[in-house]
Amino acid sequence: MRTYQERMDRITLHVAEEAWKTPRLASGLWHHNDIRNNFYEAVYLLAASVDYRLAVSFPREEGAALARAILANVLSLQDQEEGSPTIGHWPLHLGDNPARAAKNPLPAELMSCLMAVVCERYASELGTELAASFEQSLAILYRSGFYLQPQRTFSHHETKYTAAKILFGDRYGDEGLLASGRSDLRLTLERLRAEGMAEYGALPWFWHWVQSLTSAYVCISDADIKGELADLLELLWHYRAQHYLKGAWIGGRMRSLPVDLPRDRNVAFDYVQFGDFELPLPLSRVEFAGLLHYEASESTRQYALRTEPEEIRYSIQPATGGQPLHGRIYRTAYAATGGITERASEFDNEQHRWELTLPLTDAEGANRLYLFSPGEGYTEGDPRHESDAGDLLFHGHAVLGLYGPPVSSNRLVGVLPKGEWRFEGGRAYGELRQLYVALFMPGEFATQELSDYIALDSPGQDGMNGFVMEAIAKSDAAERGIHSIADFAAFIDERRPNWTGLHNGTDGLSVSYLTFGGDELKLSVQPDSSVTRTVRSD
Structure with missing residues (x-):
């Protein structure tokens, strides 16, 4: 190095x-x-x-x-x-x-x-x-x-x-x-x-x-x-080391420009401090990264390079006041999943709540997967700016989301990194580097392959929508005899989530899911907008 x-x-x-x-x-x-x-x-x-x-x-x-x-x-x-x-x-x-x-x-x-x-x-x-x-x-x-x-x-x-x-x-x-x-x-x-x-x-x-x-x-x-x-x-x-994965930012963000979503490109400072990835050219927003440097302590630099699994939890008091925001991220050597549980209307409506993040590599294209309901400021082709809709549950490399009334439409759009994908109805199974990924939605969705990612678009139904996403390390999958995306699709397809209330919503909405590791997850949203998140571990 x-x-x-x-x-x-x-x-x-x-x-x-x-x-x-x-x-x-x-x-x-x-x-x-x-x-x-x-x-x-x-x-x-x-x-x-x-x-x-x-x-x-x-x-x-x-x-x-x-x-x-x-x-x-x-x-x-x-x-x-x-x-x-x-x-x-x-x-x-x-x-x-x-x-x-x-x-x-x-x-x-x-x-x-x-x-x-x-x-x-x-x-x-x-x-x-x-x-x-x-x-x-x-x-x-x-x-x-x-x-x-x-x-x-x-x-x-x-x-x-x-x-x-x-x-x-x-x-x-x-x-x-x-x-x-x-x-x-x-x-x-x-x-x-x-x-x-x-x-x-x-x-x-x-x-x-x-x-x-x-x-x-x-x-x-x-x-x-x-x-x-x-x-x-x-x-x-x-703080940077805590939210670092080989050149990538992990977790939610208050603000991001297109140069940072859906691929990390503002990486010159990380390259100088940590140096565990190849410098991507051409560079974006270099500013003084090559001219001005404060060397962090050895312990901080080593923390950024950690490989053992870690769950990160923290709370943030927003600059505009109000209730604290709660962050939760699960990080391994191959990926990080999670973000901010609560929706907040940050500056220019640029809050980015959650993602599955992959380490940065030489290959061009998005290094993160996420979905959201478009809101103020959203334009086609710019996967930022979400609405106030949606409640989330984070657990390990799994994320559950529900989007329901009182909004009249709950279209979801999203970013899927390039890789090998299989799309079957409201399901997507992907192979992304060292991971297999499953994405379930209650209804049909369309995809379009763009230059640096696959765009997903789901119209929802009757003002309601949702998703379940889980990523599994190939090494863990191999222990169960899963050695290809076909094996993975056959295994995980039997664990399709259970959706309730999506066609009327009068009794609320809920989705339950059994993770790869055997944990039972349930996210429920009641008519009065109260939210219940349940995790039962095996």
Whole structure:
């Protein structure tokens, strides 16, 4: 296995080479979709150009000159007008005319922290004029006070404000600001330890936590604050390790972008920290993964690589308040199953409640299986955004779901990873790497093979629907004489679940199922919406 520095070098070299080959637009930038992409890639190009350990294919001086030109162009788009309501900010999406694009607070949040790292590490490589521009830009960010926000929801935004307070307080000798940042840091530590990660599994925003706090850690001079930053970073990386399976995130999430569902692609930080999977190319959302790293403790890194079966249970206090959410995940070396029991209306309706997760491999395509009832924001071809319908039961590698009144329609859509599948009526039997998978539904469903997964669509009947999914390790199946998907289908077909109430629902809905291991599961939803979950173990 490569060292973390070798893994960082590989990312740096790859991004720098891609940046060198990217044609510049008329504006002088590479990208107009997000100004930050120009900043990230230019720093990579500069870093590779001046690092003689890296075997670049382009002329070093020309690479460094191009990087400086892009960085100067980015800095020139900052609002530096005193008295402007957007002073310190950049446009985010640049459109056809970057100079006139509307300013947005998002670039300053993360770029300010990363710019401090650039000044710390590459000041002598920037050249006199560009170095002065960086210093001026950072000074304007400091004076703008964009970060002067209290801790309310303990979000990635507020974490970046905390990091900025610490960085600017230390950099400019502002003891009051430094103390405020330290206070916020302690509040964040207390909140996470007591109530869990309000932004549970939120990607790519989790990496904004990591980058902003790591920026403060590498730049800060106060040893005590540095130690507290290390405590929070260690907590974050332990949280990541808990929800890690060979490059994949496991369990439910508060938010996810299409780059993260139904396949993990935002994996550069995991690759550097854990290194137990091949780096997939091309990379998505690399940000500073190859340039900025905090090495987690050996115990945390080994925890991420565990292979023994484990059941993970936890509760989370949502950022918006209300009742706690309860997470439950069963993880083995080959897969993880589970998520969040309760439905919550999170930001942009992006809550992702549950999944069967497979480790990340070189093969393209989805590495997770899940179903949901489409809700606000859902569009065909984007398997996110679910409705408020549905109750779930998690047990081992099995998940039961019921969807009934009061909604008038309970269509279910889903994602099946590529593999060998057999579809028979309302049943699906699959062979996925080291697993066999069974999926049962009370009615017919349609499937469509897409480029990276098989899409499932079930209309439901009379406003009601449901599913039972169970995954079984091939090694366990072999002990019962099951050596093929045909053997598995014949065995598991005899364990079809029992559905009641699906055609009238007046007495409630229920589904019962006997698992591969002999456990009796039952999920019931009464007319008053009360839910009963029953597990009887063999």
